[in-house]
Amino acid sequence: MIFRFGKIKGIEIGIHFSWIPVFLLFTWGAVAFFREFLPGLSEAGYWGTSALATILLFFGVFLHEICHALAALRKGVPVKSITLYIFGGVAEMESEFTRPSDELWIAAAGPVASLLLAGICFGIAWISRSLPYLMVLFSYLGNINLLLALFNLIPAFPLDGGRILRALLWQWKKDLRQATRIAAKAGVFISYLLFLLGFVSIVLWGDLFGGLWWIVLGWFLQGAAGSGYQQLVVKQALENWPVRAIMSQEIPSVPPNLTLEELANQLFTGKGQTAFLVQLWGEPQGLVALSDLSKIPRQEWPREVVRTVMTPLDRLVTVGPEDSAYNALAKMSNANIGRLPVLEDGKIIGLVSRQDLLDSLRVRTQMMGSRDNGPNQSSGHRQ
Numbered sequence: 226m227i228f229r230f231g232k233i234k235g236i237e238i239g240i241h242f243s244w245i246p247v248f249l250l251f252t253w254g255a256v257a258f259f260r261e262f263l264p265g266l267s268e269a270g271y272w273g274t275s276a277l278a279t280i281l282l283f284f285g286v287f288l289h290e291i292c293h294a295l296a297a298l299r300k301g302v303p304v305k306s307i308t309l310y311i312f313g314g315v316a317e318m319e320s321e322f323t324r325p326s327d328e329l330w331i332a333a334a335g336p337v338a339s340l341l342l343a344g345i346c347f348g349i350a351w352i353s354r355s356l357p358y359l360m361v362l363f364s365y366l367g368n369i370n371l372l373l374a375l376f377n378l379i380p381a382f383p384l385d386g387g388r389i390l391r392a393l394l395w396q397w398k399k400d401l402r403q404a405t406r407i408a409a410k411a412g413v414f415i416s417y418l419l420f421l422l423g424f425v426s427i428v429l430w431g432d433l434f435g436g437l438w439w440i441v442l443g444w445f446l447q448g449a450a451g452s453g454y455q456q457l458v459v460k461q462a463l464e465n466w467p468v469r470a471i472m473s474q475e476i477p478s479v480p481p482n483l484t485l486e487e488l489a490n491q492l493f494t495g496k497g498q499t500a501f502l503v504q505l506w507g508e509p510q511g512l513v514a515l516s517d518l519s520k521i522p523r524q525e526w527p528r529e530v531v532r533t534v535m536t537p538l539d540r541l542v543t544v545g546p547e548d549s550a551y552n553a554l555a556k557m558s559n560a561n562i563g564r565l566p567v568l569e570d571g572k573i574i575g576l577v578s579r580q581d582l583l584d585s586l587r588v589r590t591q592m593m594g595s596r597d598n599g600p601n602q603s604s605g606h607r608q
């Protein structure tokens with residue numbers, strides 16, 4: 226669940242709900258810090274200061290992300306939204322970067338912003354050294370922003386440092402896929418180091434909280450490294466392939482007043498068909514799929530008709546025949562559906578299913594795999 230609260234330069238800004246436990250955890254952690262370095266406050270004073278510090282920390286994370294996004298916009302890469310997650314933020318860019326130098330610039334912008342912010346916080350702490358409250362608060366913020374910058378600079382894809390590493394490898398090897406693979410491997414390697422550090426912290430140093438924190442970070446990094454690489458492989462395999470080439474043009478149709486009983490019969494006796502176009506007098510009305518049957522109890526199927534369970538035309542998510550297969554896959558994932566009607570000039574001319582995409586993905590990745598040692602095969606990041 227994401228809470229969206231505004232737009233900056235056309236970029237949607239949102240917070241993921243995982244931020245609520247993180248907010249509580251950080252506030253709780255900060256209370257211990259302020260108790261130690263700022264003695265003499267009331268209980269309410271500690272919690273209030275900690276909540277304030279966590280809100281300011283949140284602005285630090287936000288500034289980090291907005292700097293990535295602004296750098297991307299400057300390089301002509303559109304940014305749709307920024308969402309702040311449990312471990313920082315994610316700027317959702319609409320396309321991959323076109324050049325290694327662009328990626329380097331975009332990846333570095335966030336950590337540079339965090340480092341500058343840390344410097345400013347330490348500066349304020351130094352200026353206000355005669356006022357213990359401000360000094361301790363800003364020292365805390367300086368340290369946290371410094372940590373944020375350093376953590377993100379770990380050379381493990383998909384962290385910023387890993388993206389910087391990938392950009393440099395990409396520049397050097399002229400091969401985005403190979404560069405991503407190496408950077409992702411560095412991510413997995415570093416995640417094992419974090420696991421090791423976590424176990425050492427718990428077993429040898431008796432630091433349960435710190436140890437668990439390293440293990441969670443390592444676990445997060447490992448998952449992210451794997452999916453970052455897979456995503457790139459899928460994207461490269463499908464992005465230059467139009468939907469027209471993989472859609473099935475034959476879509477059997479049924480009338481809207483067909484009973485669900487009859488629909489079920491047609492579905493189970495057909496040739497693996499899982500969806501029908503609902504048509505009345507040659508005009509499309511909507512789409513009905515196998516999964517729609519579950520909306521109505523089995524015993525009512527003889528009485529209920531297709532119209533009541535179908536997805537009507539105006540609520541259908543569609544693709545165009547010239548859209549890329551990758552685009553179609555992204556739309557299916559976003560809407561959590563298994564198939565998309567292909568719409569051209571207001572007419573449904575075909576249907577593309579997740580299965581079609583997976584089949585072509587298998588063929589394409591096999592083709593790419595067999596060329597994997599060929600020269601310069603993955604510079605194909607055209608926009």
Ligand SMILES: [Zn+2]
Binds near residue numbers: 293335
């Ligand atoms: Zn970043």
